[in-house]
Amino acid sequence: MSKRGYRIRRIYIKALHVMKNFLLSTQSREFFLFVFFFLVAAGFWLLQTLNAEYEADFTYPVKLRGVPKDVIITSEPTSELHVRLRDRGTVLFNYLLTKKKYPVNIEFADYKAGDGNHVRILSSSLEKKLLAQLNVSTRVISFTPDTLDFIYAAGASKRIPVALQGRVNAERQYYITDTIFTPDSVQVYAPQNVLDTLEVARTQQVLWDNIVDTLKRTLPLMPPRGAKFVPSTVDLVLPVDVYTEKTVEVPVEGVNFPAGKLLRTFPAKVSIIFQVGLKHFRHISADDFHIEVAYDELTGADKCTLKLKTVPKGVRNVRIEPAQVDFLIEQVTPDNGY
Secondary structure, three states: OOHHHHHHHHHHHHHHHHHHHHHOOHHHHHHHHHHHHHHHHHHHHHHHHHOOEEEEEEEEEEEEEOOOOOEEEEEOOOOEEEEEEEEEHHHHHHHHHOOOOOOEEEEHHHHOOOOOOEEEEEHHHHHHHHHOOOOOOOEEEEEEOOEEEEEEEEOOEEEEEEEOOEEEEEOOOEEEOOOEEEOOEEEEEOOHHHHOOOOOEEEOOEEEEEEOOOEEEEEEEOOOOOOEEEOOEEEEEEOEEEEEEEEEEEEEEEEOOOOOEEEEEEOOEEEEEEEEEHHHHHHOOHHHOEEEEEHHHOOOOOOEEOOEEEOOOOEEEEEEEOOEEEEEEEEOOHHHOO
16 A cells, blocks of 8 residues: 555544544534434424414416317416415415416306407406415415406408518618518407408517618517417518619600601710619619600700609619700701601
8 A cells, every 4th residue: 555545544544533432422412412402492483483474475377278269369368476375384385385386277268258359357256266276274465467358359360461660771882672571461360340450460669770781580570459460470581782883874865846856965875873782783774764855845945954754663873964965956857868
């Protein structure tokens, strides 16, 4: 055996010897006797203390049962009932030790509304259900909430489109090309008087600024009270593109000119400078723009002011260079070859 192992063995034997001497000594017996009586006294004190009456707060789950298949609960009752109870400490302590609380069951058939779709359950009815699972000596001091209610719809529904609620802005030189919902419409269930007022299913309020890349989010829908959307969430995609500048040459056309008269402008074509997303850059051409000048607009004018008749979708910040041109109204005859 090594010297280190020998020293460890000696320390262990010495500690064991000290402990043995202490346990067999008169002092150890007195110590354990003291501990025993202390625990007995503490137990009696605890029993006496718990035998007094106290108040404590508890939370019980609420469950709506027996809902028919053709009925949709559009406004669920609260899922928890907060109750203040009064009883002996031993009883309340036992409630605390019981981790699993039995739910307060609400049978749909017992509270189904006669002519309406809004059910209200008062605290007196809830108290009876709760007391059925409590000790007979327990008293209910208060309920929160003091009234449970729920709204249901039986067979009344329609499909409505989804609408984004809020503000979404792209960073400068970027733009949002589309707003894509999946699904783009949802089924709404509600009492008829509520159903008649709904035209769109609005999402949760959003506030997004300075977007520079395609945004993907799952958004909850926000039904009004008494209505239920199925599904309750939608997937949103906001594709983002970047603007770039493009120039095309467009001729100036005269319209509504009398027979034998022809418009000539100097220059005959002008530049259309605009911003367009990269996605549509190749698809936008000079054919998508039209500059037309009516004959009656030129009466008494020294220069022709140009305006665009049509601007394609997805184009912004359009300008014409030059914005004014010189013009000549030329008289033409068949002999001139026109």
